[in-house]
Amino acid sequence: MPGFVGATPRRTSWAVWLAAIVCAVLAIAVIITGIAVFAIYIIYQPKTPYIKVAYAQLSKLVYGHSGLLEIEMVLHLVAENDNKKAHASFSDVSCLLRFHRIDVAELRADTFDVAKNSSLELDYLFQSSSIPLDQAAMETMDVALKQGVVSFDLSGHARTRWRVGVFLSVKFWTYLSCELRFFWSNGSAVNLDCSSKSH
Numbered sequence: 001m002p003g004f005v006g007a008t009p010r011r012t013s014w015a016v017w018l019a020a021i022v023c024a025v026l027a028i029a030v031i032i033t034g035i036a037v038f039a040i041y042i043i044y045q046p047k048t049p050y051i052k053v054a055y056a057q058l059s060k061l062v063y064g065h066s067g068l069l070e071i072e073m074v075l076h077l078v079a080e081n082d083n084k085k086a087h088a089s090f091s092d093v094s095c096l097l098r099f100h101r102i103d104v105a106e107l108r109a110d111t112f113d114v115a116k117n118s119s120l121e122l123d124y125l126f127q128s129s130s131i132p133l134d135q136a137a138m139e140t141m142d143v144a145l146k147q148g149v150v151s152f153d154l155s156g157h158a159r160t161r162w163r164v165g166v167f168l169s170v171k172f173w174t175y176l177s178c179e180l181r182f183f184w185s186n187g188s189a190v191n192l193d194c195s196s197k198s199h
């Protein structure tokens, strides 16, 4: 009986069919998700918002042989949102200014929004108290003043959040880490290039 011979394989083939259908449904779901993500990407072209330093000026530097350093620095940060169709919000913005691994001044900003395809300028004044430098930092400062260029390290971060489409909200940390160098004579920045944009 040919039917009898086929009976056992037929039971197996039901399981195979079921598995095939499940796989096909999953595959279609994956493809649809992929197309949706791709379409959102093409339509919205999401770009990570970032912060950069647009202007920096060392407006005051007092340093005596007692090893105490006091500075004042004007910093214009720009929060950039290159997304053409999405607002971005920046939160937990904080920057730390250091001289030779010694904390000099810290800055925190409130949460703010940047409209789509736009940027926001934030003007800050870093003011330090009298910071005692250690031996290594004092030597570095002596050399810097002799050469006429003083450098500080600026590190910072911000949490950015923006909406892609109606349902997808993207969150990213963006990090800033750069060396700010200033002419001691007039306090203007040397070759300022400081941005948290990932290249």
Ligand SMILES: *[C@@H]1O[C@H](CO)[C@@H](O)[C@H](O)[C@H]1NC(C)=O
Residues within 6 Å of the ligand: 084, 117
């Ligand atoms: C985005 O801004 C640039 C200049 O700031 C402008 O040329 C461009 O048309 C704007 N695009 C949109 C979609 O608003």
Ligand SMILES: *[C@@H]1O[C@H](CO)[C@@H](O)[C@H](O)[C@H]1NC(C)=O
Residues within 6 Å of the ligand: 183, 185, 186, 187, 188
């Ligand atoms: C500051 O001084 C340096 C050299 O001492 C000079 O090259 C630079 O142009 C000056 N900047 C301004 C704004 O005067």
